Amino acid sequence: MNEKQGFSVNGYIVVFIILSIAPFALINISHSPVWFFLLIADLACLIGLFMVQPNQGRVLTLFGSYAGTIKTPGLRWTIPFYIRKNMSLRLRNFESSRIKVNDAHGNPIEIATVVVWSVKDTYDASFEVDDYAMFVNIQSEAALRNMSSCYPYDQQDSQETSLRSDPEIVSEALKTQIQERLNKAGIHIHEARISHLAYAPEIASAMLQRQQASAIIAARQKIVDGAVGMVDMALTQLSQREIVELDEERKAAMVSNLLVVLCSERNTQPVVNAGSLY
Template sequence: MKEKVGFSLNGYLAALILLVLQVLSVISLISYADQPSAPIGSILFILIVGVCWPGLFIIQPNQAKVMTFFGSYVGTVKHSGLRWTIPLFVRRNISLRIRNFESGQLKVNDNHGNPIEIAAVVVWAVDDTAEAVFEVDDYESYVSIQSEAALRNMATTYPYDLHEGDAVALRSHPKEVSESLKTEIQQRLDKAGVHVLEARISHLAYAPEIASAMLQRQQASAIVAARSKIVEGAVGMVEAALAKLSEKEIVDLDEERKAAMVSNLLVVLCGEHNTQPVINAGSLY
């Protein structure tokens, strides 16, 4: 069921017309009170005008009125202010304002099977009032349940951390993950006439039972990466030192002495602590 525009008129104009008709009918009743048929017509006219007064209603900004007539949907009015419609129409308020929904912390397994805790914030608003009211029983509850289901499904398709062979990870690619989550939620909420403006992860962590082990793993990975960078720089410095010594002919080293020099330089450059030099004063070597 799609939304359609419901019948309504400017409420101020309608109220003015009803007020004029009410006054004229009362004057008519008083003027022709001595005639037997005139009072009956005036009284009926007064009753008809009185029945029309409940057709006035007020719509607040960013709200709408969904109207039904004996169980049939007749349209939605979104014009804010004082409006008038047929009094027999049943009117139901529905908010068009932007809302926030924050899921609870869900415990799921990521793409690699690691248990993680994840939560998300979803920003949404009603786009189609007819679908929101008539297609689902409670659209607010529907948004919360389907958002959590989409979050669970999305979390299982990505790993927590980026590893070899992975293109996107939950922790390292927040923008891509947010777009994927928004698309996943929007597909589920289309039936309820809800438009998702934004969806992003608000909490992400390893489950407590593996958090310590995963922290050690991250620290080990960081240490290995740092050591690799240090070794790469040290090898470059040793290579440059040997090239300079050979170019300036400062000393002529054989292969064994070169190997010893390389070993000593790597120990100095890659060691965690300051080295203690030993001065050789007895010979060239």
């Protein structure tokens, strides 16, 4: 069964009718017992009045059966026999605790998430699960554990999606997994994002050293690529402008010297040749 519209009418109209009938019933109650019963029924109708706040719903049940949901805000009136359960339809935040899991490469990591959710179907939220708020918490953490094992913490190559480098892709995957688990509870997931991500303490130091080594290698590779390009440009321009002619041995020496100057971590101390080139 899905959510359906429950029976209700404008409560202000009912209040006006009740207040209009009550004085006549009090005046004529001594003349006829019918007015007495009419007054009792008139006052009993007050039990059917209730207030619905914005982004709030009232789930109606009658003798254990679902009778519908009222979402129209304001003063409403319904059959007094209905039991009315209040349910918030507003956005809620859930922040999971930090949990330890293994990523796709088997590295232990700590991860947490923030989930923004709201009730979409009041029938499912009321009758399909015992406590829908607790259901959201447990299923969100379960989805986070499952999603974390599908991606590595960091990229091993440029084509690989990782938890640290691709937050948008990972957030969308997490949102999809949580939504699949919560459809049966009538919950809609608006957003799911990772709020904490780190290596587990026992391997954090080693992984930091690996990251530093990878950064150094990448920087060195870029420096070498740039240096080779500059050497090639220098030799090409010297040849095209016919500034000087170099044999293969002199070219090799020049290339070696330029690469040392361009790739060195410290400032080099050049030796100026004041004599002839050869």
